[in-house]
Every structure is written in C-alpha cells, then in structure tokens.
Amino acid sequence: MGGFRKNGSTRILRIRIKMKSKDEIQQECLTELLKYDKAGAALSMGIGKTLLCLKHMNSNYTEHCRFLVVAPSISILNTWIDEAINHKMEHLIPHIERTTYISLNKRDFDFDVVYFDEAHSLKESHLEWLSNFKGKVVGVTGTPPSPRNSKRMDIMNRYYPIKYKYLV
Numbered sequence: 001m002g003g004f005r006k007n008g009s010t011r012i013l014r015i016r017i018k019m020k021s022k023d024e025i026q027q028e029c030l031t032e033l034l035k036y037d038k039a040g041a042a043l044s045m046g047i048g049k050t051l052l053c054l055k056h057m058n059s060n061y062t063e064h065c066r067f068l069v070v071a072p073s074i075s076i077l078n079t080w081i082d083e084a085i086n087h088k089m090e091h092l093i094p095h096i097e098r099t100t101y102i103s104l105n106k107r108d109f110d111f112d113v114v115y116f117d118e119a120h121s122l123k124e125s126h127l128e129w130l131s132n133f134k135g136k137v138v139g140v141t142g143t144p145p146s147p148r149n150s151k152r153m154d155i156m157n158r159y160y161p162i163k164y165k166y167l168v
Contacts, residue, residue: 020166026052029164033138034059040119040139040160044168049140050083053115056138057092060113068107069098071117080117101126109133120145122155130159142167 020028025047033039033056043049057067071077077098084092099107101121105128112135116122119139122130130137139160144167145152156162 022048025166026055029166030055030059032164036163038137038160039163040141040156042141042144042162042165042167044166045142047166049117049142050080051087053138053140054080054084054087054089054092057113058089060136061092061095065095065112066110067096068111068114069096069117070101070104070114072101072121074100076117105129111135113138116140116160119156119160120152122152124151124155127155
C-alpha cells in the first residue's frame with residue numbers, strides 16, 4: 001500500500017499502482033473489439049497490436065474466411081506472418097491477404113474483416129474503398145491523429161472509432 005514518507009520537511013505520498021500486463025491489456029481490448037463490426041484501438045508501442053489482431057482473426061476464423069491486412073509498408077506486413085508463426089496461428093496464414101495503403105484502392109471488397117495497421121495512416125483517398133466495403137473493420141494505432149478534429153481523426157471515427165485506449 002501507499003503511505004507518507006517524510007523527506008526533510010516535505011511529506012511525500014507514495015502510491016503503488018498495479019500495472020496491467022500485456023496479456024491483460026490485450027484480452028480487455030480484444031473483448032471490446034469483438035463487440036463491434038467497426039472498431040479501433042489506440043495502444044502504446046510494445047503492447048502487441050499485431051498479436052491482438054491475430055487473436056481477433058482467430059475469433060472470426062472459419063474455413064472459408066478471408067482477411068485483409070493493410071499497412072504502410074511491406075516490412076510491417078511481413079511481421080504479421082512472422083507473428084502468426086511465432087504464436088502458433090499458422091492456420092490463419094492461407095486466409096490472410098496483405099496490401100499497403102498505397103495499393104488499397106486496387107483491392108476487391110470480398111473480405112470478412114479488414115485490419116488497418118498504423119490506422120492513423122488512412123487518407124481521404126481511401127474513403128471510396130471504405131464506403132464500399134461491407135465487412136468488419138479493425139484499426140490499430142499507437143499514435144492517434146491529433147488534433148481531435150482533424151480529417152484523419154474524422155475518418156477513424158467514421159470507419160473504426162477507438163473503442164479501447166491504452167497509451168502511456
């Protein structure tokens with residue numbers, strides 16, 4: 001428990017705060033994301049946004065499902081496959097298609113769920129694709145757009161509003 005400690009003539013209040021584990025944060029976030037067809041999460045670096053999304057995929061997995069992962073670069077997209085292998089979710093790999101934000105508008109709409117990694121990277125040029133997509137949408141970011149009334153924040157609020165936030 002916390003308490004007061006005397007430091008010279010100053011009293012210092014010491015408070016112990018139980019920090020949540022990465023697993024606890026991921027589970028809380030996953031529970032929230034699964035409640036919605038369109039949802040976003042703002043999570044600090046190191047929490048495991050990719051693993052969180054893979055767990056979400058696993059919860060939406062069927063024999064014929066199709067998932068699309070959108071990220072700013074090929075190197076980020078490649079980490080999804082590595083993470084699926086590292087966490088024994090190889091069964092998802094044949095169902096995952098990947099594309100960059102630059103190529104998103106060239107993709108069809110036949111996916112069950114689309115995952116936007118670095119979701120703050122979405123631009124107005126993607127609005128037509130997003131408005132035509134009818135499946136579930138999940139966006140994850142470590143840096144939500146600022147200010148809150150920016151165009152990018154408007155896009156996020158419309159297509160994958162932040163339903164869980166853990167930023168430190």
